[in-house]
Amino acid sequence: MIDHIRLGGFTVRKGVVWASMAYEPCEARFPSRLTRLLALEKINLPFFTCSAAGHGCAVDVAVEREKWDKAATLIADNFKTFRLRIEKRGVIASVFPHGRNPSIAANVLRAIDGAGAIHYAAAQSNSAFSVLIGEEKLQAFAEALFTCFRFRAYPTVAEWESRRAPVTVPKEIVASYQEKRPKVYSLDWYEGIDLLKLENRPGSGGTAAEALESMAADGETTEFLGGGGPPPATLTLAAASSRKATGLVLDRPYPVAVFTMNGPHFGDRYGIAAELMNALEREGIEVLAVTCNMASITGIIPEDQVSQAIGAITACFEVPLVSRAYSKS
Known part of the structure; x- marks a missing residue:
């Protein structure tokens, strides 16, 4: 393991409900039906991952807390034969940049393990490696993370806590702008x-x-x-x-x-x-x-x-x- 890998930043988004679903037997249309129904109700997904898992498929989504009751009703009314686990105080924690370096993800997984977070979801984007965990595990996770990484703006977990600002969704964009064909860089x-x-x-x-x-x-x-x-x-x-x-x-x-x-x-x-x-x-x-x-x-x-x-x-x-x-x- 490389000690104190230097990274640019560590962000946390709170205020989400995390739904973890396992659908068996695997129905190929489950993720597409789920995302379509959530979109029809104008429910944003700041985190979404789906993949085959054994003979079924696993889906993890984060939903803004104020939208969760509507999402929960939609899920219960439309999907019956699946396992559902709800974490009402979820957080999305992201480190960046990762450069597709497996060591970055390895150390994040070690931090998850060190925090005792048995249940988690993970997703690698172009810029960041993100994990979805329960908010009660965040402090232990952050402390473990700072034993693996050194962040440019805050050398200690205490400084990170004192300086971090909540990550929010720009609501005015959602309310006023909806492309017919979403733009892609x-x-x-x-x-x-x-x-x-x-x-x-x-x-x-x-x-x-x-x-x-x-x-x-x-x-x-x-x-x-x-x-x-x-x-x-x-x-x-x-x-x-x-x-x-x-x-x-x-x-x-x-x-x-x-x-x-x-x-x-x-x-x-x-x-x-x-x-x-x-x-x-x-x-x-x-x-x-x-x-x-x-x-x-x-x-x-x-x-x-x-x-x-x-x-x-x-x-x-x-x-x-x-x-x-x-x-x-």
Whole structure:
């Protein structure tokens, strides 16, 4: 482990209710139906992750606290056969930048373990690595985090606490501006990589953390990292990896592709996740995992569906640039 990795910042967003859902057997339409129904009720999702978990699918969402009663009614009325766990005082904690460095995520997982947070969800965006935990674990998590990282603006956890400001949603944007086709700065693809699962155990984040540290030692990067669900959290990883690390399990025998996209109103308006999930569903594209956090969406699909997915995304988002990169492994 690298001591005191230097990072730019650490932010916390409070005031959210965290709903963790496991739907069995897996219904491919569950995430798209859920996001569409929430969007129809103008409910924003500052954090969203979904992925296959065993024979089902796991979905974790954060909803603004004042919108939760409406969201809870919607979920109860439309979805019956699934497990639901509610954390009414959830927080989204984010460190940045991560540079797709597995060591960053490894140390965040160690901090989660050190805080005794058995239940969590995680999502890697273009800029930040975020986790969703219960607010009662925040103080212990922050203290553990400062044993791993050094932040430019606040060298100690006490200084961070004294100087941090709450992260809020710019309500005026949501109220006054709703694009017909949401703008995207770019749509970036990374193709020909492996879809992996990170083995984990309750109270032992070290297993996943050690696997990520091994990847970092080999110079590998994480193109996608996220997941959640009932403990132990199931973490999905996409990377051009040698798979030598203990705890990495190949999830699919064929290569996959990761896409990332972010826009000026991702994260501060409802319906972004629904636009994406339903566009891909209409074209019959298999969505293996998706995370939405910190104004970014990252997803995984089979590599042979990339061209079809580009057409689906550009039909409902305003995309000025599409880039494609291929693994050399």
